[in-house]
Amino acid sequence: MGVKFKDIISPEKINLKDLDGKIIAIDGANTIYQFLSSIRQRDGTPLMDKEGNVTSHLSGILYRTSSIVEKGIKPIYVFDGKPSEFKGNTVEQRREIRQNAEKEWKKALKEGNEAKARKFATRSSRMSPYIVDSSKKLLEFMGIPYVQSFGEGEAQAAYMVRKGDAWGVASQDYDCLLFGSPKIIRNLTISGNLSDLEYLELKKTLSQLSVSREQLIDVALMVGTDFNKGIKGVGSKTGLKIMKKSNLESYLKEKNINLDLDIDELRNIFLNPEINKDYEIKWKSVDKEGIIDYMCVQHDFSEERVLSAIKKMGKLNTTQKSLEDWFK
DNA sequence: CTCAATGA
DNA sequence: TCATTGAGG
Numbered sequence: 001m002g003v004k005f006k007d008i009i010s011p012e013k014i015n016l017k018d019l020d021g022k023i024i025a026i027d028g029a030n031t032i033y034q035f036l037s038s039i040r041q042r043d044g045t046p047l048m049d050k051e052g053n054v055t056s057h058l059s060g061i062l063y064r065t066s067s068i069v070e071k072g073i074k075p076i077y078v079f080d081g082k083p084s085e086f087k088g089n090t091v092e093q094r095r096e097i098r099q100n101a102e103k104e105w106k107k108a109l110k111e112g113n114e115a116k117a118r119k120f121a122t123r124s125s126r127m128s129p130y131i132v133d134s135s136k137k138l139l140e141f142m143g144i145p146y147v148q149s150f151g152e153g154e155a156q157a158a159y160m161v162r163k164g165d166a167w168g169v170a171s172q173d174y175d176c177l178l179f180g181s182p183k184i185i186r187n188l189t190i191s192g193n194l195s196d197l198e199y200l201e202l203k204k205t206l207s208q209l210s211v212s213r214e215q216l217i218d219v220a221l222m223v224g225t226d227f228n229k230g231i232k233g234v235g236s237k238t239g240l241k242i243m244k245k246s247n248l249e250s251y252l253k254e255k256n257i258n259l260d261l262d263i264d265e266l267r268n269i270f271l272n273p274e275i276n277k278d279y280e281i282k283w284k285s286v287d288k289e290g291i292i293d294y295m296c297v298q299h300d301f302s303e304e305r306v307l308s309a310i311k312k313m314g315k316l317n318t319t320q321k322s323l324e325d326w327f328k
Numbered sequence: 329c330t331c332a333a334t335g336a
Numbered sequence: 337t338c339a340t341t342g343a344g345g
Contacts, residue, residue, distance in 0.1 A: 034329075035329065037329095038329050039329050039330080039344085039345095041343085041344085041345095042342095047344060047345040048345055053345095054345090055344090055345050056329085056344095056345085058345090059330075059331095059344070059345075060329055060330080062330095063330045064329070064330075067330080189329070190329085190330065191330065299345070302331095302344075302345085305330095305331065305332090305344080308332095329344105330343105331342105332343090332344105333340105333341090333342095334341085335338105335340090336338085336339085336340100
């Protein structure tokens with residue numbers, strides 16, 4: 001879910017056109033999870049091929065990626081590696097929520113309550129190895145590069161932006177700020193064409209809040225992150241106030257609160273994450289035969305629609321080819 | 329979520 | 337051109 005910073009963040013509204021020509025590192029886990037949650041029938045059933053394999057994520061990746069490529073964006077997907085040992089509680093909690101949601105979904109289906117069914121189905125989405133593997137496979141056919149992180153994908157993506165390999169990170173999670181991504185895009189959708197696109201700069205955000213990145217991380221630790229529970233009764237606004245007149249250690253001491261975790265170790269998750277520096281970014285031309293076999297033959301997608309998506313990918317290939325030709 | 333058809 | 341709607345797999 002990420003840290004709850006919504007109330008203290010003031011994003012800029014931007015247009016898709018503003019991203020023309022930009023390399024965007026896409027938070028794969030975040031994006032795919034959203035596809036799995038939202039691409040469903042009215043009763044909550046996900047899209048599936050004839051064999052019953054879920055295909056919602058493939059639909060989302062194919063159509064959104066081809067559309068943003070058509071708009072001039074050069075995407076790189078970034079996948080999560082091993083979850084941090086601190087994430088254990090969060091992982092466990094999410095599994096419970098998922099399992100409960102699945103029960104409620106089936107119950108609502110029996111009752112014939114479509115709205116309720118969909119609501120719970122949305123929450124039952126799960127990232128299986130199949131989901132990740134099939135996503136990577138599709139990206140390979142599409143010629144879209146992806147990077148495998150060692151740990152958190154957001155940390156890897158942030159590194160890539162700092163290094164200049166990408167212009168910004170696309171993710172819904174504010175965690176990217178904590179990981180130090182200089183630029184963040186939220187709501188990178190194709191329907192959110194009009195004005196929903198949000199743009200955040202780390203520098204601007206910090207100066208608006210009058211804190212350092214280190215202080216913002218401490219605010220997050222008070223509010224609660226995927227890696228720790230946080231302090232009861234402290235939200236982002238309160239946390240910010242505390243940080244401005246005190247600091248985390250003093251506050252904990254003053255209120256006699258024990259976080260039960262090594263604070264410096266928590267800070268290090270954001271400040272010194274393990275990064276995969278051995279990656280290659282290259283956009284290739286679409287494997288038209290491969291993509292049609294994979295999507296249409298193996299997963300029952302409409303050939304007409306897949307072909308139209310392939311067509312949109314053309315923008316990327318021509319730029320890439322002309323560049324390659326130039327250096328030959 | 330995105331597509332494509334539809335009608336304003 | 338734009339908003340709406342049902343289907344997609």
